[in-house]
Amino acid sequence: MEQICIRLVKLDMLSIIRASNRFPSAIRCCGQRLFLRRASLCASDLTRTNSSVTAAASFCLRSRSRLNTCITAFRPAAERVPRIIQPTREFHTSGRLRALPAPLIWMLLKPLQKLTAIILGRSIRKWWIALPPNKKQLFREWTWRRRWHLVGAGTGLLFFVSICLLTHLDESPVTGRTRLLLFSRENFMELARVTGEAYMEEFKDSLIAPSDPRHQVVEQVVRVLAERNQDVAEISSVPWTVHVVDGPTINAFVLPDGNVFIFTGMLEAVADIHQLVFILGHEMAHALIGHAAEQASLSHVVELLSLILLTAIWAICPRDSFAVLGHWIQSKLVQFLFDRPFSRKLEAEADQVGLKLAAKACADVRAGPVFWQQMEIYDQLRGEPTIPEWLSTHPSHQNRVRQLDRLVPEALELRASCDCPALPKADPRVVFHQAVKLLLDNAKKQEQIAQEEKNEKERAGVMLPFPQSPPVLTQGSQPQRGGVLATSTLLSK
Template sequence: MRMEQICIRLVKLDMLSSIRALNRFPSVIRWCGQRPSHRRASLCASDLMRTNSPSSLKPRGSVTLSSALCLRSRSGVNTCITAVRPPADGGPTRGFHTSGRLRALPAPLIWMVLKPLQKLMAIILGRSIRKWWLALPPNKKQLFREWTWRRRWHLVGAGAGLLLFVSLCLLTHLDESPVTGRTRLLVFSRESFMELAQVTAEAYMEEFKDSLIAPSDPRHQVVEQVVRILAERNQDIAEISAVPWTVHVVDGPTVNAFVLPNGNVFIFTGMLEAVADIHQLVFILGHEMAHALIGHAAEQASLSHVVELLSLILLTAIWAICPRDSFAVLGQWIQSKLVQFLFDRPFSRKLEAEADQVGLQLAAKACADVRSGPVFWQQMEIYDQLKGEPTIPEWLSTHPSHQNRVRQLDRLVPEALELRASCDCPALPKGDPRVIFHQTVKLLLDNAKKQEKITQDEKNEKERAGVMLPLPQSPPVLTQGSQPQRGGVLATSALLSK
């Protein structure tokens, strides 16, 4: 009995530590609190007979027993829950209802929580191997090397088998991307990301609850109408027709918009001020909806998960080989940067380019002027230059550069125009927004150069006028009662100060 009590206490401590680790996710903690443990449920025979007997249906005092549910846990602790039926004479009753449907934690969320723990375990394992090897005497080290050399082919075979197993697991998780038909790796299912998106949406609603614009606001109505048109004109895509789209407009200067996989659209008023017309807004929302319908979040998390698991082997080797902890920390930092610049950021740029392509198609089917898409990124480039934002190389960013985006969209515009023409859309104006934008920018630059030239000429004229004034050979002598004469240096300084 004492051993059983110790086991129960250890299980309770384990549950408490797990809940503390999830303090960053309030909504998930609520689900964890509702999750039942694995128990075997059985109805007590005596209560079941009492329930089925006619006499048990008669009121006895204030309440009548209906049934009792006995739960028996694996540790042997029994728990009985008794349900009661209110009296038939209309006396005071107490409400009794069943709990709602319980939901399991999304797999991506579990991976996010366990990700730091996996790294910690790899570091501990690698460091333990290093300490063990350093503690071995020279003769045992030599014996271990000889043993390894004798079994080298066994070790190579085991490594090849492990590599084959990993390859088969990856091949069984290949999927075809909607719209584009691209083959991709999906470790996490779309359904699990729908559950995670609901948790994320609740967190964003809590974060922006004081800055959300009312649905009656004209800005909210415009965005809602654009999303509705995009969804209606692209009903042939199953991922769009199966999702209820909900719009949330956040009052903030941030130039940003994003769409969650469950159809929650978040857009800031800063983005509404950045777009020049309704066509650019359709393109931007189509770009964000493309991320959701293709499932880029699940795809990026899947690749990150696989790369992270493979990098754990390298991380363990770094901590096992490096002679000191400082070198191991440096090696771990270099490894994380290599993974970031060789896998994460290039893949993110690839997904952004694909979202531009699909978003342009969605906007074309919604009868928008797709020629406005490249113009938006040209505006953003000028906006960043006016703000003095530092220009970083593309390989350091998670998004393609504005210039590369403009070039890619320019190549896709002819195909998008053909798609738009096949959707019975009204004719576009003859003026190309891209040409009008270039002409406007050129005119502004010419006016700025002319104004700068006029200012420089005026400055030169003032300087020449100051040089032509006579300069005194000796300082003037002021006699008592005389007034100082303004001339020479004083006149020059007065003229330049005008």
């Protein structure tokens, strides 16, 4: 048998299989990890079954390149032609490395981009200052002669940028608004997973157990919102997970991958379950619409365009101090003209969509405006300064209340179409206004009572006699009334 194996090595593989008619033929892969430095060929013995006699031949070719090709010949008795030949390779690979999400890479590159623009602009300024006057004149003439070429190049670049932006337009879920989206949903899902792991590490010592009643209430609200809005693909395709953080912060947020984070301070700030449904619907609206991806896309475009302006500032300003001032002004203009107005727009849209989600979950949508009225009073009681809306990333409480009041009738119609139970006749907004008015009247009455008591005490203090000391006469002074007896005594002396 060994001699046969040695001779078969020299033959072609196909001729080997055809020549071995006395062996049944089939192909299988040997799962052995034998790496020899010389090629070898081995054949197995004949095997028998209780019904018929079959033969098998196994050929395993091993070379120095660690390529294992293992062939086992098998063939039924009635058929003497080989069927399958499938060589396989064994590769030893390491574990997969997780690449950073594209949005995270762009965020990390922002400081480097600004630094590059500053260095480039400053280098251009230094080069121009060091240039002799005759070369400056030659450069101006060269630029003027090629002005149309430069205009054409700028126009082509602008056209290319416009095409890139137009090809990345997308339709917003639920609202159908056209928006710019440079990053895909998959990229932001990966970023959400990384962010969620970071938040879990940060809040690991303050997370409330799932058996806590507060956690169960939030989990039930999220489940109802997800079940009643199954027609929205972005909600039905995401597994929603609740995390309740024990902290006084009045905040809640939802990541695009369905991780819901809410602080106990928010649970204490809401007045009832309907306000909680509205707040969680608002945060889930941010996630399902993809506001984070949309805001990052616009921020990326504005950042790239501002780099050109930043380079020009550092190239034109005669001193570094002026360039630093221009850089600061440019960053504030971008912040107040683009970033914050767009953030307020997304917040208003989340209020609109969140109200619809709450309506389909059979919540009392009239409680939405009441929550922001409560937050306004709460800020006033804490003495927080009222800043103008154009300085904030969120709409003012008053504007939010007015917008929600306009959307409530439509939300009530949507709620009625979802076979929800009837709402009580008492409008929570009216009840809240009456309660606030009653509190203000009581506060005014208490203030008036306190002022009257203070005035009475002051009047009583004026009517009380003050203790008087006997008059003291000095030389040259005239005696006063009440001092007649003293005067006569002095004269008699």
